Amino acid sequence: xxxxxxxxxxxxxxxxxxxxxxxxxxxxxxxxxxxxxxxxxxxxxxxxxxxxxxxxxxxxxxxxxxxxxxxxxxxxxxxxxxxxxxxxxxxxxxxxxxxxxxxxxxxxxxxxxxxxxxxxx
Amino acid sequence: xxxxxxxxxxxxxxxxxxxxxxxxxxxxxxxxxxxxxxxxxxxxxxxxxxxxxxxxxxxxxxxxxxxxxxxxxxxxxxxxxxxxxxxxxxxxxxxxxxxxxxxxxxxxxxxxxxxxxxxxx
DNA sequence: CTGAATCCCGGCGGATACTG
DNA sequence: CAGTATCCGCCGGGATTCAG
Numbered sequence: 001x002x003x004x005x006x007x008x009x010x011x012x013x014x015x016x017x018x019x020x021x022x023x024x025x026x027x028x029x030x031x032x033x034x035x036x037x038x039x040x041x042x043x044x045x046x047x048x049x050x051x052x053x054x055x056x057x058x059x060x061x062x063x064x065x066x067x068x069x070x071x072x073x074x075x076x077x078x079x080x081x082x083x084x085x086x087x088x089x090x091x092x093x094x095x096x097x098x099x100x101x102x103x104x105x106x107x108x109x110x111x112x113x114x115x116x117x118x119x120x121x
Numbered sequence: 122x123x124x125x126x127x128x129x130x131x132x133x134x135x136x137x138x139x140x141x142x143x144x145x146x147x148x149x150x151x152x153x154x155x156x157x158x159x160x161x162x163x164x165x166x167x168x169x170x171x172x173x174x175x176x177x178x179x180x181x182x183x184x185x186x187x188x189x190x191x192x193x194x195x196x197x198x199x200x201x202x203x204x205x206x207x208x209x210x211x212x213x214x215x216x217x218x219x220x221x222x223x224x225x226x227x228x229x230x231x232x233x234x235x236x237x238x239x240x241x242x
Numbered sequence: 243c244t245g246a247a248t249c250c251c252g253g254c255g256g257a258t259a260c261t262g
Numbered sequence: 263c264a265g266t267a268t269c270c271g272c273c274g275g276g277a278t279t280c281a282g
Contacts, residue, residue, distance in 0.1 A: 004224035009169035016223035021142030048130035065233025077263040102137035103125035112186025198243040
């Protein structure tokens with residue numbers, strides 16, 4: 001495609017944008033940026049995520065080439081860890097910046113929200 | 122808050138992350154970065170969005186301090202345009218980078234997806 | 243032109259239980 | 263440990279209609 005443009009309804013880049021914007025995806029990518037992480041570790045370090053959503057989000061990220069899954073069957077019990085691919089690493093600046101921006105500016109957002117809510121009603 | 126951390130379940134930064142990740146938010150912010158835009162123009166330039174979701178997303182963004190709404194009642198029919206606030210502009214690098222990354226890498230994503238799908242049966 | 247109000251459906255996502 | 267399998271509530275989001 002010559003001119004990929006997310007403003008266009010049919011452009012596949014929108015799906016990619018949706019992937020990155022998915023509820024847990026950016027947090028998982030941020031965490032995997034620290035290095036390979038095991039399933040259970042992700043489960044407890046990305047607080048509040050359920051097994052189901054962790055599995056599902058990891059599958060989506062694996063399918064879209066952001067993440068690789070490595071199973072070590074020599075271990076008992078089985079051990080699995082996930083790591084970023086080159087593509088996944090190239091997306092890190094985006095999700096990391098987003099996370100940091102959110103952490104740095106959430107107070108401003110909450111204040112704006114209060115002003116808005118007290119002004120209306 | 123001393124140590125805002127989006128990995129923590131209770132951290133409000135997660136709401137902010139959700140705002141930016143919402144289906145239409147990043148596209149709208151990207152478009153508003155070109156300057157103030159009228160409702161109808163947004164409606165046709167952010168292809169595929171419905172009136173309902175445009176209104177709703179703009180309200181959310183306004184409430185959270187990303188966007189200002191300006192009504193010009195001297196016009197007939199009424200004319201409304203939306204613009205970014207300082208906070209909104211500070212978020213532009215994130216959503217712009219995300220959009221550009223998606224446009225630049227969606228082919229890699231689609232290829233990975235095909236490999237994944239053909240490998241599994 | 244810029245919405246608000248309804249109706250409605252698919253699916254995201256949580257809770258829980260079961261498995262190799 | 264690392265998932266799968268169900269069940270199900272909620273709400274994101276589209277279509278449509280009405281209004282100032």
